[in-house]
Amino acid sequence: MELWNDMKLQINQQTYDVDVAEDTPLLWVIRDNLGMTGTKYGCGLAQCGACSVLIDGEVVRSCVMPASYAEGKQIITIEAIEQDDVGKRVVNAWVNHQVPQCGYCQSGQVMAATALLKATPYPTHEEISAAMGNLCRCGTYNAIEAAIDELAKEAKVEGTA
Amino acid sequence: MKKLTLVVVIVIIVGAVWLSNRTPDSPFAAQSAxxxxxxxxxxxxxxxxxxxxxxxxxxxxxxxxxxxxxxxxxxxxxxxxxxxxxxxxxxxxxxxxxxxxxxxxxxxxxxxxxxxxxxxxxxxxxxxxxxxxxxxxxxxxxAPVAQVNHSSEIxxxxxxxxxxxxxxxxxTDGGSYQPQADKDEKWNRGAYLVQGPGHCGSCHTPRGLAMQEKALDESSEQFLAGALLDGWYAPSLRNDINIGVGRWSDEDIYQFLKNGRNKHAVVYGSMTDAYNNSTQFMSDDDLYAIAHYLKSLPSNPQLDGKAWQHQPTTVSTEMATQPGAHTYMTRCAACHGSDGMGREQWIPPLAGATSMLTHHDASAINITLNGSSRIVSQGVPDAYRMPPFRQQLSDQEIADVLSFIRTTWGNHGGDVAVDEVQAMRHDTDPASSDVIILQMR
The missing domain is CATH 1.10.760.10 (Cytochrome c-like domain)
Structure with a gap:
C-alpha cells in the first residue's frame, strides 16, 4: 500500500516534483519537502484550521489531506494569496484592522476568509460564522469579523463582485 | 399409568443430565501430542x-x-x-x-x-x-504467560x-464446513473463511432472543444481514444497495479488508480491530475468495428499502441558516467535502454512506461523539482519523448535523433524535465508572 510516487503538484501556479508516499499529508509536503512554511501545523486533526490551503478554490485542511488527492488540482497557499484580487483585499483589511496577535493561526484565517468572499461576496453574520470555523488562541474573532464585514461593505459599494 | 409417567420423567432427567455433562466427541481423542x-x-x-x-x-x-x-x-x-x-x-x-x-x-x-x-x-x-x-x-x-483468569460477573x-x-x-449446526458440490473452489473457500474462522456473523448477523445468531450460513437471508451490537450498527455484508455491499466490486471488498479503506468506506468501530489484527494479514487469494462469496449473497430488498440515488448538492454558506448545515460547514466539510463526497479512499464519503442510509443511527452518533480508532496498516499508524466531537458539540448540534447529513445527497437514513444522542453519550462516556457499552474489540 505504501506506494512511493513521483508526484507532480501544482502549487501557486508552479509545478513541483515530489517523491513521497501517496498518503503523506499535503501539509508535510508543502512545509518539509518544499520549504513553504507559511502554512502552519496546528492540531493535526483537521480541527483548528491553521493548515488551511485552497484546492481548486475549496478551503481544505492540508494536515489530513493525502498529497495524492491534490495531484492534478490547483493548490494555493498563503505565499501566493496576494496574487489573487480577493486575497489581496483580505490581507489589506487584516492589516487595517490589525487582526493578528501572535499570528500563528492567521494564514489559515486568511485562506478561509478568501474562500468565503470568493463564493459569497456579501456574507451575513451567520454566513461568516459558518465559514470561519478556524480557531484562534488569542481570541481575534471580533477583529476578524470586523475585517470581513468591512470587505463585504466595500464590495457592495464598489460592485467588485 | 403413574408408573409410566415416572419412568418417562426419569428418562428425561437422566437424558438431560447426560447431555449437559456429555463430553463431545473429538476426532483427536486417541492422538498423543x-x-x-x-x-x-x-x-x-x-x-x-x-x-x-x-x-x-x-x-x-x-x-x-x-x-x-x-x-x-x-x-x-x-x-x-x-x-x-x-x-x-x-x-x-x-x-x-x-x-x-x-x-x-x-x-x-x-x-x-x-x-x-x-x-x-x-x-x-x-x-x-x-x-x-x-x-x-x-x-x-x-509464549506462556502466568495470568489468572477473572471470574465472570453474572x-x-x-x-x-x-x-x-x-x-x-x-x-449450532455441528460438523466442520462441507464444500458445496455445485459451487467452485473459490466460493467454497470464501464460505469457509466467512462462516468459520472469520466468524463474520458474530457481529454482522442479527441475533435472536437467546442471543443466538439467526443464521450460520447463506441458506437464510438473515445471514450477515446487518445487526446492532455494542453501540455500532454492523452493516449488512449482502448485496444490499443501501446497507450492504451492493455497490462494491470484488476489488472494493479486497481493498477494504487489505488496506482498511476503499472509495466507499474506511474501517471504524469494532471493524478497526478486525482489520488491525486479522483481515490485513489474510492472503490475497483468501481475501478475493471472501469477496467472491459475499458478492454471491442476494440482497434483501424488504430490509434494504429504496435504493440510494445520489442527489449532488454542494453545501454553501447560503445554507448556513439551517442549524445542521451550519455545523456541517464548520465541522465536517473541511474533510468530507462540501459535496459530501470525501477524498477518494482516504476520507470516506457521507453521500451514500451505509451509516447514513440505515434507519439505525447508532454508528452515525457513536462515531461523531467518539471518533474512529487508530488504524495500523502494515505496522504504520494512520496519519488522520475521525476526531471525537464529544467535547465540542452538544446533543442538539449532533442531532441537527446528523439529521442534515442523513437527509441530504439522497441519503434517507432519516432524522436523529436528541435523546438518542444523549443516551449514546451517556452509554459511551469514557470518564464514567459505569460505562454501559464497552468497546468490543
Missing part, C-alpha cells in the same frame, strides 16, 4: 489470524492471548480467558482433543460450558487440519452453565 513441524506452527499462526483470537483474548498493554477483556452482556460482564500455554493459568495442560472440544463445541476440559461470546458456533466449522495447526501454534508458537441463577448445553444443541 507429537512435537509439530515449524510449517504446522506457521499454518496455525495464520489460522489464529483468520480467527482473530487476539482481538478478544488480549487487553491493551498486556501480552498477546493472556485474556482479561471485559465484555458487557445483557446479563452481566464476562472476561476472556488466558489462552497462552501456561500450565497453571492458561491452556498448557490441554490435549489436542481438549482444545478441539473447547474450540468447536464450547466445552472446557472440566466439563463447564462456554458462553457463546466465544464464537464456537462459527469455529465448529473449522477443518480438522486447521484445528491441529492452531493447537500446534498455541502450544509451541505462543449473578445466580443465570451463572449456571449447564443449560448452555441445550443452547448448544439448538443453535
Amino acid at each position: 507429537a512435537v509439530p513441524s515449524a510449517a504446522l506452527i506457521q499454518q496455525g499462526e495464520y489460522v489464529a489470524r483468520l480467527s482473530d483470537c487476539v482481538a478478544c483474548h488480549t487487553i491493551p498493554e498486556q501480552p498477546a492471548f493472556s485474556g482479561g477483556l471485559k465484555m458487557a452482556t445483557p446479563i452481566g460482564a464476562i472476561y476472556s480467558t488466558n489462552i497462552t500455554p501456561d500450565k497453571q493459568t492458561g491452556i498448557g495442560n490441554y490435549s489436542l482433543a481438549d482444545f478441539d472440544r473447547v474450540l468447536r463445541h464450547g466445552v472446557a476440559p472440566d466439563g463447564h460450558r462456554l458462553y457463546p461470546a466465544m464464537p464456537y458456533p462459527s469455529y465448529a466449522k473449522l477443518h480438522d487440519d486447521d484445528v491441529k495447526a492452531l493447537y500446534a501454534y498455541f502450544m509451541h508458537g505462543v 449473578p445466580w441463577p443465570l451463572n449456571m452453565r449447564w443449560p448452555l448445553a441445550f443452547w448448544s444443541v439448538l443453535f
Whole structure:
C-alpha cells in the first residue's frame, strides 16, 4: 500500500516534483519537502484550521489531506494569496484592522476568509460564522469579523463582485 | 399409568443430565501430542489470524492471548480467558482433543460450558487440519504467560452453565464446513473463511432472543444481514444497495479488508480491530475468495428499502441558516467535502454512506461523539482519523448535523433524535465508572 510516487503538484501556479508516499499529508509536503512554511501545523486533526490551503478554490485542511488527492488540482497557499484580487483585499483589511496577535493561526484565517468572499461576496453574520470555523488562541474573532464585514461593505459599494 | 409417567420423567432427567455433562466427541481423542513441524506452527499462526483470537483474548498493554477483556452482556460482564500455554493459568495442560472440544463445541476440559461470546458456533466449522495447526501454534508458537483468569460477573441463577448445553444443541449446526458440490473452489473457500474462522456473523448477523445468531450460513437471508451490537450498527455484508455491499466490486471488498479503506468506506468501530489484527494479514487469494462469496449473497430488498440515488448538492454558506448545515460547514466539510463526497479512499464519503442510509443511527452518533480508532496498516499508524466531537458539540448540534447529513445527497437514513444522542453519550462516556457499552474489540 505504501506506494512511493513521483508526484507532480501544482502549487501557486508552479509545478513541483515530489517523491513521497501517496498518503503523506499535503501539509508535510508543502512545509518539509518544499520549504513553504507559511502554512502552519496546528492540531493535526483537521480541527483548528491553521493548515488551511485552497484546492481548486475549496478551503481544505492540508494536515489530513493525502498529497495524492491534490495531484492534478490547483493548490494555493498563503505565499501566493496576494496574487489573487480577493486575497489581496483580505490581507489589506487584516492589516487595517490589525487582526493578528501572535499570528500563528492567521494564514489559515486568511485562506478561509478568501474562500468565503470568493463564493459569497456579501456574507451575513451567520454566513461568516459558518465559514470561519478556524480557531484562534488569542481570541481575534471580533477583529476578524470586523475585517470581513468591512470587505463585504466595500464590495457592495464598489460592485467588485 | 403413574408408573409410566415416572419412568418417562426419569428418562428425561437422566437424558438431560447426560447431555449437559456429555463430553463431545473429538476426532483427536486417541492422538498423543507429537512435537509439530515449524510449517504446522506457521499454518496455525495464520489460522489464529483468520480467527482473530487476539482481538478478544488480549487487553491493551498486556501480552498477546493472556485474556482479561471485559465484555458487557445483557446479563452481566464476562472476561476472556488466558489462552497462552501456561500450565497453571492458561491452556498448557490441554490435549489436542481438549482444545478441539473447547474450540468447536464450547466445552472446557472440566466439563463447564462456554458462553457463546466465544464464537464456537462459527469455529465448529473449522477443518480438522486447521484445528491441529492452531493447537500446534498455541502450544509451541505462543509464549506462556502466568495470568489468572477473572471470574465472570453474572449473578445466580443465570451463572449456571449447564443449560448452555441445550443452547448448544439448538443453535449450532455441528460438523466442520462441507464444500458445496455445485459451487467452485473459490466460493467454497470464501464460505469457509466467512462462516468459520472469520466468524463474520458474530457481529454482522442479527441475533435472536437467546442471543443466538439467526443464521450460520447463506441458506437464510438473515445471514450477515446487518445487526446492532455494542453501540455500532454492523452493516449488512449482502448485496444490499443501501446497507450492504451492493455497490462494491470484488476489488472494493479486497481493498477494504487489505488496506482498511476503499472509495466507499474506511474501517471504524469494532471493524478497526478486525482489520488491525486479522483481515490485513489474510492472503490475497483468501481475501478475493471472501469477496467472491459475499458478492454471491442476494440482497434483501424488504430490509434494504429504496435504493440510494445520489442527489449532488454542494453545501454553501447560503445554507448556513439551517442549524445542521451550519455545523456541517464548520465541522465536517473541511474533510468530507462540501459535496459530501470525501477524498477518494482516504476520507470516506457521507453521500451514500451505509451509516447514513440505515434507519439505525447508532454508528452515525457513536462515531461523531467518539471518533474512529487508530488504524495500523502494515505496522504504520494512520496519519488522520475521525476526531471525537464529544467535547465540542452538544446533543442538539449532533442531532441537527446528523439529521442534515442523513437527509441530504439522497441519503434517507432519516432524522436523529436528541435523546438518542444523549443516551449514546451517556452509554459511551469514557470518564464514567459505569460505562454501559464497552468497546468490543
